[in-house]
Amino acid sequence: MVSKRHTRVSKFLSLILRHQPELVNLSLDEAGWVNVSQLLEGCRKAGVKITLEELKEIVRTNDKRRFSFTRDFKYIRANQGHSVEVQLGLQPTSPPITLFHGTAKHFLPSIFKEGLLKKKRHHVHLSDRRSAAVEVGKRHGFPIVLQIDAGKMEREGVDFYRTENGVWLVDHVPPKYICFPTDLTE
Ligand code: HQG
DSSP: OHHHHHHHHHHHHHHHIIIGGGGTTTOTTTTOOOOOHEEEHHHHHTOOOOHHHHHHHHHHHHHTOOOOEETTSSEESSSSSSSSOOOOOOOOOOOOEEEEEEGGGGGGHHHHHHOOOTTSSEEEEESSSSHEEEEEHHHTSSSSEEEEHHHHHHHHOOOOEEEETTTTSOOBBGGGEEEEOOOOOO
16 A cells, blocks of 8 residues: 555655656766666755665556566656657567547547647557546546557557556657547537
């Protein structure tokens, strides 16, 4: 069972390691890594005291494996979800034939027109599990799961990437590859 404190610290780490490292006076290297001692020191100065042991525990038990250490535990990075520029160094990987995207009902008219856009993130995030997509969709409103014809996209030359924690990334999903639910009246 992940404690409330762990969830809070994990959200703070996501903020630092994906979006605003400057909040604790750090910058990410090209691949998104930061030095662990400097991170802990920066957090301490910002009023968030985390020990190395606690950080290891948070990384190990995180529900979506959002963070990774280097083998020697000297550096840490977020596995995905950045808004700051980073090159995660992922290689294009063949996706399952079907992937899922969880969204909210009120976004559908615009997704119908433009397809899935990456918005503030570096990529559109897709999942190989419908259940995971439902949870992602709930964050934005009434959840809708869109089925994506990833096999066809790949055959037509689109690159897919898989993060360390199993999220599928793609640059854009044009509407023609999206299977929209037919009954949207309820
Ligand atoms: C929607 C979480 C209108 C898109 C999750 C989504 C995920 C459009 C929202 C990860 C659109 C962006 C990412 C269009 C896309 N018109 N709306 N043309 N194209 N959208 O949070 O996928 O907890 O940036 O459907 O588990 O919800 O952060 O992306 O609803 O893996 O680790 O615009 O975040 O992981 O929202 O979530 P987000 P997302 P973490």
